[in-house]
Amino acid sequence: MAAKEFKKYKIVAEKLIKEKITHFNNFYHFTFNKIFIKNQKRRWGSCSSKKNLNFNYKIIFLKQELSNYIIVHELCHLKEMNHSKRFWKLVSQTVKNYKKLNKILKKTVIS
Numbered sequence: 001m002a003a004k005e006f007k008k009y010k011i012v013a014e015k016l017i018k019e020k021i022t023h024f025n026n027f028y029h030f031t032f033n034k035i036f037i038k039n040q041k042r043r044w045g046s047c048s049s050k051k052n053l054n055f056n057y058k059i060i061f062l063k064q065e066l067s068n069y070i071i072v073h074e075l076c077h078l079k080e081m082n083h084s085k086r087f088w089k090l091v092s093q094t095v096k097n098y099k100k101l102n103k104i105l106k107k108t109v110i111s
């Protein structure tokens, strides 16, 4: 079932995620390599040392402010591969209430 659902929503997710990346990177101007849409159980998104961005297709089912936050979070890892003060400062430039959203997201189970 999960695989079938993934197939169904992958294209939708890819379109939405790319639009959001374009939107936010219009502000940040970070360089990245590829975008991958994944079907994962534990992660909403990640950023690799090769500057590839990975996102869980299920972010399309989240509230917009949460999916926006996930996109911005991973985008900022292109610049800061850690969760330092500098990293959060970058995030806060486009997502002011990131602390609240981060808390909500930690409680949001990927089903």
Ligand SMILES: [Zn+2]
Binding pocket: 073, 077, 082, 083
């Ligand atoms: Zn992170």
